[in-house]
Amino acid sequence: MWQKRIFAWAAILVLALMVAFPAVDLLAGESSTDTTNFEEIPSVQYELSINSTEGGSVTTPGEGTFNYTTGTVVDLVATPDAGYRFDKWTGDVATIADVDAASTNTTMNGDYSITANFVGVEAGDVGIKAGDWIRVTYIITGLPAGQPYAEWLKLEFLSVNGTIANVQATVHISDGTEQSGTAPVDVVSGSEVPGLAGIVVSANRTTGDSAYIAGYGNVTIEGEATEIYAGANRTVVYASFSQNETQVTYYWDKLTGVMVEISSTSPGITATAKATETNMWGTTEATTAQMPRWPWLIAAAVAVALVILFVRRRRAVSPQGRAVEPPAHLPP
Secondary structure: OOHHHHHHHHHHHHHHHHHOOOOOOHHHHHHHOOOOOOOOOOEEEEEEEEEEEEOOOEEEOOOOOEEEOOOOOEEEEEEEEEEEEEEEEEOOOOEEOOOOOOOEEEEEEEEEEOOOOEEEHHHHOOOOOOOEEEEEEEEEEEOOOOOEEEEEEEEEEEEEEOOOOEEEEEEEOOOOOEEEEEEEEEEEEEEEOOOHHOOEEOOOOOOOEEEEEEEEEEEOOOEEEEEOOOOOOEEEEEEEEEEEOOOEEEEEEEEOOEEEOOOOEEOOOOEEEEEEEEEOOOOOHHHHHHOOHHHHHHHHHHHHHHHHHHHHHHHHHOOOOEEEOOOOOOOO
């Protein structure tokens, strides 16, 4: 132990002497002057060629050929056209952070050529219409005491044009304040607005289909379930994925494609948002109350007729299954 301390102090002493007497050669004991000439080494430049398929374009940094210094991290953003969705990056993708994400980055360690790929979608997959709205309520545990958090989120679809919906999102915070904003969302391709990621997908998705989540990429529908949302039994499809030590599960109403639940679990914090109100479907009670009465009246009439017929047949048939004869005349 004492030897390490000595070496440490010796090193400190040498450094101090070199600072105080830079012209002294501590090894030879002679004065010297450093006449070394340092030649500047030029930085290495690499080319990044970016292209796209039909159905969209690369908006950041653009398309064409760009030069970057080695080690530079280049942001990439692929934007689909209406009626298309981003699929994946292809080419020299070894240093792309996430090949399935439309917004990602690549690190320049060589000359690269990459392509953003898009695929077409059907407008018929849109299950929402202008005027639809839904509200989800949050339950969050694990936050520090006194920290504001979202209590509910209301999504209003102001207009729907093809696959593009203009969505107004209003968030109510626990401190009583509200924040609201409007943004376009491609129902089929997905939204690149982080706060609106996954709020609506194509209608009638089934197990094995994919849905796009901004900031993550395409996720696979894992199955279907029936649960109560906003007062009614709804068939939903769901998908789960993990990112940055957080497990996330989305649930979408199958008929409309709108998000009805999202849950996330990360170290120390659990959050769930579940649909509690909407004008997109009625409650179970309301549906039952509005059912017409005539089917029940017909069923009741048929049941009564069958009972009467059964009783008459029992009265007209003997226990042995033969018709009952009138009694013979008894002699006096």
